[in-house]
Amino acid sequence: MAEREYDASSHAPPAEVGEMELVHPRTFIGKYIWSQDAKVIAIQYGLTATAIGLVALVLSILIRLQLGFPNSVSLIDPASYLQHVTMHGMIMVVYLLTAILLGGFGNYLIPLMCGARDMAFPYLNMLSFWTYLLSVLILVAGFFVPGGSSGAGWTLYPPQSISPGTPGVDGGIVLMLVSLAVFIIGFTMGGLNYVVTVLQARTRGMTLMRLPLTVWGIFMATVMALLAFPALLVAALMLLMDLLLGTSFFMPEMLAMGEITEREGGSPLLFQHLFWFFGHPEVYIVALPAFGIVSDLLAVHARKNIFGYRMMVWALIIIGVLSFVVWAHHMFVSGMNPYFGFLFATTTLIIAVPTAIKVYNWVLTLWRGNIRFTVPMLFAIGFLFTFVNGGLSGLFLGNVTADVPLSDTYFVVGHFHMVMAVAPIMVIFGAIYHWYPKMTGRMLNDTLGKIHFWVTFLGTYLIYYPMHFIGLEGVPRRYYAYGETTFISDSVQTLNAGITIAAIIVAATQLLFLFNLAWSYFRGRESGPNPWQATTLEWQTPHTPPRHGNFGDALPVVYRWPYDYGVPGAKDDFIPQNVPPEAVEYLDGAHATGKGAT
Amino acid sequence: MTVTLTFLALLMAGFVAWLFSHSVNVRPWVAGSSETARRTQVPEWVTAPRMGLMVLLATVTSVFTLIISAYLMRMEMGADWHPLPDSALLWFNSALLVLASVALHGAWRAARQDAVERVRHLLIAGGGLSALFVVGQLLVWRQLAVEGYYLATNPANAFYYLLTSLHGLHLLGGLVAWAKVFRRLQRGGEPARLRSGIELCAVYWDFLLLVWVVVFALLLKT
Numbered sequence: 001m002a003e004r005e006y007d008a009s010s011h012a013p014p015a016e017v018g019e020m021e022l023v024h025p026r027t028f029i030g031k032y033i034w035s036q037d038a039k040v041i042a043i044q045y046g047l048t049a050t051a052i053g054l055v056a057l058v059l060s061i062l063i064r065l066q067l068g069f070p071n072s073v074s075l076i077d078p079a080s081y082l083q084h085v086t087m088h089g090m091i092m093v094v095y096l097l098t099a100i101l102l103g104g105f106g107n108y109l110i111p112l113m114c115g116a117r118d119m120a121f122p123y124l125n126m127l128s129f130w131t132y133l134l135s136v137l138i139l140v141a142g143f144f145v146p147g148g149s150s151g152a153g154w155t156l157y158p159p160q161s162i163s164p165g166t167p168g169v170d171g172g173i174v175l176m177l178v179s180l181a182v183f184i185i186g187f188t189m190g191g192l193n194y195v196v197t198v199l200q201a202r203t204r205g206m207t208l209m210r211l212p213l214t215v216w217g218i219f220m221a222t223v224m225a226l227l228a229f230p231a232l233l234v235a236a237l238m239l240l241m242d243l244l245l246g247t248s249f250f251m252p253e254m255l256a257m258g259e260i261t262e263r264e265g266g267s268p269l270l271f272q273h274l275f276w277f278f279g280h281p282e283v284y285i286v287a288l289p290a291f292g293i294v295s296d297l298l299a300v301h302a303r304k305n306i307f308g309y310r311m312m313v314w315a316l317i318i319i320g321v322l323s324f325v326v327w328a329h330h331m332f333v334s335g336m337n338p339y340f341g342f343l344f345a346t347t348t349l350i351i352a353v354p355t356a357i358k359v360y361n362w363v364l365t366l367w368r369g370n371i372r373f374t375v376p377m378l379f380a381i382g383f384l385f386t387f388v389n390g391g392l393s394g395l396f397l398g399n400v401t402a403d404v405p406l407s408d409t410y411f412v413v414g415h416f417h418m419v420m421a422v423a424p425i426m427v428i429f430g431a432i433y434h435w436y437p438k439m440t441g442r443m444l445n446d447t448l449g450k451i452h453f454w455v456t457f458l459g460t461y462l463i464y465y466p467m468h469f470i471g472l473e474g475v476p477r478r479y480y481a482y483g484e485t486t487f488i489s490d491s492v493q494t495l496n497a498g499i500t501i502a503a504i505i506v507a508a509t510q511l512l513f514l515f516n517l518a519w520s521y522f523r524g525r526e527s528g529p530n531p532w533q534a535t536t537l538e539w540q541t542p543h544t545p546p547r548h549g550n551f552g553d554a555l556p557v558v559y560r561w562p563y564d565y566g567v568p569g570a571k572d573d574f575i576p577q578n579v580p581p582e583a584v585e586y587l588d589g590a591h592a593t594g595k596g597a598t
Numbered sequence: 599m600t601v602t603l604t605f606l607a608l609l610m611a612g613f614v615a616w617l618f619s620h621s622v623n624v625r626p627w628v629a630g631s632s633e634t635a636r637r638t639q640v641p642e643w644v645t646a647p648r649m650g651l652m653v654l655l656a657t658v659t660s661v662f663t664l665i666i667s668a669y670l671m672r673m674e675m676g677a678d679w680h681p682l683p684d685s686a687l688l689w690f691n692s693a694l695l696v697l698a699s700v701a702l703h704g705a706w707r708a709a710r711q712d713a714v715e716r717v718r719h720l721l722i723a724g725g726g727l728s729a730l731f732v733v734g735q736l737l738v739w740r741q742l743a744v745e746g747y748y749l750a751t752n753p754a755n756a757f758y759y760l761l762t763s764l765h766g767l768h769l770l771g772g773l774v775a776w777a778k779v780f781r782r783l784q785r786g787g788e789p790a791r792l793r794s795g796i797e798l799c800a801v802y803w804d805f806l807l808l809v810w811v812v813v814f815a816l817l818l819k820t
Contacts, residue, residue: 120646188657195653200646208617209626223613226653227606230660234668241760246750249672249757265676265753270668273599277664309626317617321610325603560629581630 020117020201022549036122037548041129042107043439048129049100050514052136056091059084061507068500070481078480079167082151085478086168087142089154090176093282094183095136097424101289102187102225103132105431106194106218108439112538113215115203115556117549120196124189131186138179145171152176153478155279156235158250158271162243164257174243177236184229194222203537205558209313210577212536212562213306216313217292220320221285228281228324235274242266269334276327283420284323288316290427291358294380296562297430298362300534301377302369303573305563307361315354315361322351332400333407341400348398352391359388370566370573374532375449379430382457383423390419393468408478411471414464422460429456429513436517437531441544442524448516452509459506466495535576536562601670605663609656651798655805658768662809665764666816669757673820680752681820685741688814691734695810698727699803706800709793717796718783724803725776728769735762754820761813768809772802 025031032040062084066076076084107125111118119125142149151167152160160166161173168176198211198219211219238249248266255261299306306312328336328344362384371377393415396402406412429452436444470492475482482488530539542552556578564575571585640649673679705720739759749759779795 121650188654191657192650192653196646196650199640200644200649207624207626208620209624226657227609227660230657231664234661234664238668238760241749241756245756247756248676248678248750248753249668265678267672267675270671270675273671274664274668277599277602305627310621310624313621317614321614324606324610561626563627564629575629 022118023122024548034126036118036126038107038111038119038122038125039439039546039548039550041125042104044129045103045107045132046100048133048136049096049104052091052140053096053100055140056088056096057507057510059088059091061504063088064500064503066480068497068503076480079151080148081480082153082478083149083167083172086151086153086176087139087149091139092421093154093286094180095139097286097420097428098187098225098282099132100428101286101424102194102218102222103129103190105214105289105293105428105435106190106222108435109214109538110194110197110218111201112541112546112550113212113536113562114198114201115206115537115551115558116197116201117551117555119193120201121193125193128186128190128193131182131189135179135183135186138175138182142168142172142175142179145175147171150176155275156239156271157275158239158242158266158268159252159254159256162239162251163254169243174240177240177243180236181233184233187225187229191222191226194218195226203555203558206537206577209310210558210561212292213295213309213312213316214289214292216316217288217290217295220316221288224281224288224320224323225285228278228285231274231278235271235278238274239271269331272331272334273327276330277324279330280327281320281323284319286420286424288320290383290424291316293431294383294427295358295362295365296536297376297380297427297434298365299563299565300434300532301374301380302366302371303565304365304369305561305565307364307367308357309561309563311357312361315357318354319351322347322354326351329398329403332403338400345398345400349395352395352398355391359384359391374433375444375446375453376430376434376532378450378453378457379426379433382453383426383430385457386418386426386460387423390415390417390423394419405474406471408476409471410467410475410477413477414467414471417467418460418464422464426457429453432517434532435538436520437527437544438538438541439545440521440524441527442520443527443531444520444524445516448512452513452516455509456506459502459509462502463499463506466499470495533572533574535560535564535574537577540576540578599667599671602660602663602667605659645794647794647798651801655802658805658809661764662761662813665757665761666812669761669816669820672753672757676753678752679754681754682742682747682758682817683745684818685738687734687738687741688817691731691738692810692814694727694731694734695807698724698731699800699807701727702796702800702803706793706796709789709796712789714783717792721776721780721783721796724799725773725780728773728776728803732766732769735766738762758817761817765806765809765813769806772799772806775799775802 023036025035031037035041035044062073062076063081065073066081107119110116147168147170149168149172150156150161152162152169152173156173156176162169166173198215202211238247241247242249242251242263246262248263250268250271251261251263251266252268253261253264295306295312326344326348328340329348332341332344366381393411397406397412397415433444433449436442473488473492475488475492482492527544529541529544532539537551537556537558538546540556541550557580558577559580560575560577562577564570564577566573567575567584569586571587575584701720701724705717705724708716708720739762742755742758747755749756775795776799779792779799782792782795
């Protein structure tokens, strides 16, 4: 190596942006309520999403009780059953998964992982949370208006959703549509922040190709969400106009409650196009952050660099782009031209390529890794199983010929719960176990965590696996009761009862998780700054939990990518991103020219 | 959906090309190495507010292209489409918006020359003309209603009211930003921040004008 004066910071370019001015509040309210600190906003997002998610969890148990033990609970009648199904779906997809992954983890991790003081526009960020909270409150108000919440299904298909006779058409549906519009406005404010922060506020040396995959996943999902949510906004606005102002964007001429409606010419298909133009990217808006987070969990807990980092980044981008040209595979049974369906089946199956690349790379990351079976790692591995499973049943549904008979059966329910409910939830749990020490300074209880994992993981298989069989028999979804239907065999009822019991057990275990969150906050083992020996910047903060401004006096300078685990010859099995090459200690006899040095 | 897909394809192509140029030939696993680190910076002129505005405008473009897609699809789907008559007032309104945009550009130029009085006059002109545009649009609504073109009578009407009201809302949102900049000017704010604010307004108004031109052309042609 050349002998010369060495200035470590010469490795990194000068700062991209100047130091930012932060609003440091003094009062309790300023600090924890009207906070502009992305970390506090993240926790506000997380708690709100968890609270509304619990409501959806209770609803799912009510649905399961009716299906497993028909007519045993007097609370549920056909109308309220549909309302529960609708609210469960809408809350879980939009108000829980989207909000907690982007609003929660996005806010917490983007500034910390990029080495920024805070988001680019902190005030807007605060508004984003309060707008989100408002949208949740509007949605919840639907439970209390006369007629109850909407029973239109989370897909809101007109003419059903706004026709007389549908549960909740007197008020619930209006509140749901307004709530969605408000949610989208709130999300746009947050999304602006995530994109600009990732592109603008990275610290010195944090190049795009040194960003942790978590940031890449959240970033790409945000870009998609900013472009896809407008489709839902437009659809919701037009549906509201059809309902309240008597226009006929979507409402055709039809017979409703024995009377011919005044409208004519509207096209329900138009709604489906708009809805799924949002709806399909939405699947990936939820999945991409999960992909990113799980990549980091696997690398940290297997003590190995992620396999094929650049390939992983490009797979995220390609999945994101392709997800905009597959929407019509949700509409194979809408009477479309078969060639049109063939086109969309093709694009759908092409997505399997980048997705499979990711799965192989995850598995290859584990290969010969020094795997530590911590709770986050268990959840990450659990994700691999559920995701591959759900992906495989997706191959059936992506093909027109197989989809047509399976459409609207429990096969679909089993598929999408496996791939976009359980899989991201596994990652969310893993991420909470992983980053809780940074958020609170204490570890979550390990034993409770392991019980939580095993019951949830095995339980979800008991819930969703049998649904595939029920679906293959042709049992349609969204039915309150099946009565004496000849093609449905008796064993379906037995399976349904079993599913319900499994669902109740899994739901109860989530209470254990909540207890763990609360208990560990006060009594958990102290974690120290970097309990997992991870390399990314959030673990290198001077304080745990990080204070407002994240990094104390000086922002860190980044010298390496986030996956320097098990570098050959290095003394420690991990080298944090902010350690300059000449500060790395090597074992006797090892060269500094190994991987990781210039 | 062709319109929307074209917009998205263009946007994504730019985005992907930019990312490609920053990821090809980069070896992320190499530590230190300053030349790879230097290459992936955002150019200096792309400040956070500028980029924020660009992202916002991309989102708003998505809203408008989707409505235009829906417009074109709905037009072909039902046999009940009766186009609206073209109002001469719309031409007048369009001229107002063009002038507003020109005035704000003038204000931007004046701000760069630190001519505070000229900035003030041109800002007022830009805001005033925009407010007049909104009034003009309301008059067109009134005209149409008087002639019996109500919202619910025909999908063409419904789309007209929807598009113009969203464009109007978009403009009102711009006027809020305009008012903030104007207040900053009156209080003698810091020149650099003022310049940045005026610049953002000018770009925003260009975009408003562009959207209006597309919407107006669509209304004229169909």
